[in-house]
Amino acid sequence: MVNETTIWQYLEEVPDPEVPVLSVIDLGIVRSVKVLSDKEVEITITPTYSGCPAMNYIEKNIREVLGEKGIETIHIQTVLSPAWTTDWMSEAGKEKLLAYGIAPPVNEVDKLVLFGDSPIVKCPQCSSENTRMLSQFGSTACKALYQCNDCLEPFDYFKCLR
Amino acid sequence: MKNNLFTYTLRIADDSLILGQRLSEWCGHGPIIEEDIALTNIALDLIGQATSLLEYAAVAENKGRSADDLAFLRFENQYFNTQLVEQKNGDFAVTIVRQWIFDTFRLPFYEALQHSSDKQLAAIAEKSLKETKYHWKHSSEWIIRMGDGTEESNKRVNDALILLWKFSDELFYMDDVDKELISQGIAVDLETLRPAFNERIHYVLQQATLQLPDSKWKLSGGRQGRHTEHFGHLIAEMQYMQRAYPNMEW
Numbered sequence: 001m002v003n004e005t006t007i008w009q010y011l012e013e014v015p016d017p018e019v020p021v022l023s024v025i026d027l028g029i030v031r032s033v034k035v036l037s038d039k040e041v042e043i044t045i046t047p048t049y050s051g052c053p054a055m056n057y058i059e060k061n062i063r064e065v066l067g068e069k070g071i072e073t074i075h076i077q078t079v080l081s082p083a084w085t086t087d088w089m090s091e092a093g094k095e096k097l098l099a100y101g102i103a104p105p106v107n108e109v110d111k112l113v114l115f116g117d118s119p120i121v122k123c124p125q126c127s128s129e130n131t132r133m134l135s136q137f138g139s140t141a142c143k144a145l146y147q148c149n150d151c152l153e154p155f156d157y158f159k160c161l162r
Numbered sequence: 163m164k165n166n167l168f169t170y171t172l173r174i175a176d177d178s179l180i181l182g183q184r185l186s187e188w189c190g191h192g193p194i195i196e197e198d199i200a201l202t203n204i205a206l207d208l209i210g211q212a213t214s215l216l217e218y219a220a221v222a223e224n225k226g227r228s229a230d231d232l233a234f235l236r237f238e239n240q241y242f243n244t245q246l247v248e249q250k251n252g253d254f255a256v257t258i259v260r261q262w263i264f265d266t267f268r269l270p271f272y273e274a275l276q277h278s279s280d281k282q283l284a285a286i287a288e289k290s291l292k293e294t295k296y297h298w299k300h301s302s303e304w305i306i307r308m309g310d311g312t313e314e315s316n317k318r319v320n321d322a323l324i325l326l327w328k329f330s331d332e333l334f335y336m337d338d339v340d341k342e343l344i345s346q347g348i349a350v351d352l353e354t355l356r357p358a359f360n361e362r363i364h365y366v367l368q369q370a371t372l373q374l375p376d377s378k379w380k381l382s383g384g385r386q387g388r389h390t391e392h393f394g395h396l397i398a399e400m401q402y403m404q405r406a407y408p409n410m411e412w
Contacts, residue, residue: 017189043324050289051210082216083292111295114369135196136296142286145196161292 002071007033007041017057018140019158020098021038028088031079039160040073041066046084048161049141071096085162097158103146108160121157123148133157166339169242170285170349172232173339173385175215176243177235180393181264182208183400184251193254200300201257201400207293214286234404238394239387248384248393255308255318259326262301262366266293267333270358271350279347283315302366309370316371324375332382 002092011030016022024030034042043062047055056119059076086105094104103121110116118133128150136159137144144159185205192198216229226234247264251257272294275287306316334352343349367373383389403410 020166032276041302049215050293051205051206051208053206079285080289081281083285083289085292111299114299114306135200136300137196137200139199141206142283145199148319 021096026093042075103157105160125153126151171219173242174251178208179212180243181247244332255322258304259322267296270355274350306370307374331380
């Protein structure tokens with residue numbers, strides 16, 4: 001018997017294609033799950049960034065994982081509001097990011113203040129807070145590029161979006 | 163037949179689409195790798211916003227055309243972007259000035275549009291605003307660095323301002339489409355955005371030790387489908403795959 005709780009559990013197995021340690025649940029992009037019958041579900045997701053090229057893969061991954069579990073008809077709809085922010089990410093997700101070598105989102109600075117301080121981000125390798133932002137745009141839309149001044153390791157920071 | 167919601171949404175979409183296309187031309191050509199990545203990240207955000215807007219325009223039109231059809235299968239005079247966003251990339255200063263004028267307009271625009279009575283436009287604006295803040299910060303900081311930088315960088319950014327400022331007024335263009343939708347609480351009255359726009363423009367220019375060009379010359383026509391000579395070349399490249407291989411899918 002399939003119910004909403006089982007579907008949420010199944011979705012824990014759907015990875016984010018760009019940060020595969022995170023599931024779509026960790027990322028906080030699944031908004032709702034509706035079970036229509038034992039073979040049919042409706043999933044509502046929301047994008048992180050408007051142009052996130054991973055969204056199509058995420059839909060595909062959801063279909064694949066649920067398909068393997070015997071769900072035959074999967075309706076996926078995308079909603080934009082309320083807009084996703086990094087606050088939707090789970091605490092477990094943030095820990096997984098850190099272990100993977102990506103600094104999780106921390107405090108935000110006001111982006112409308114020019115040349116203001118960039119957020120203090122701990123180095124995921126040596127935990128030093130003596131780091132600097134190299135670029136506010138990184139390897140994907142959701143990341144900024146940082147470098148640790150102590151261990152010199154460059155690293156990705158999952159930037160705060162609010 | 164007149165379809166105000168379709169036209170209005172398409173105009174916003176085309177600004178994002180065409181500027182996104184322009185910025186994507188920097189891919190692999192940025193002056194430094196961080197800027198290559200920054201410009202293409204911004205391109206990606208804009209093309210993402212354009213996708214949401216074109217999907218909604220396609221729904222509003224209700225004639226069976228998809229977002230991709232709208233993006234890739236219109237003729238030159240059927241695009242309604244402002245002439246600013248189609249201007250060539252030029253040097254880095256031209257690209258940044260074009261972006262900065264646009265971002266400075268888009269900030270208050272999305273702030274206002276997120277209160278639209280049209281739920282989908284409001285949702286797209288709410289989402290896009292968060293991205294636009296990053297863009298504005300990036301372009302504004304470069305204006306200041308270049309303006310208050312070396313003699314050469316000051317000259318380049320000043321030349322770019324002279325080249326592009328005349329296109330800025332078209333961002334505030336309104337006609338009956340806007341007026342009718344404003345009365346329904348759907349569209350933004352662009353005149354109300356001028357104070358916020360001007361304030362940010364002057365603040366950044368002051369920090370950058372730059373001034374607006376003296377000339378009061380204004381150019382427009384994009385909202386009616388009249389474009390500058392650069393536009394045909396842009397869509398020729400953008401549409402190539404769909405024109406050469408109709409209905410091909412990625």
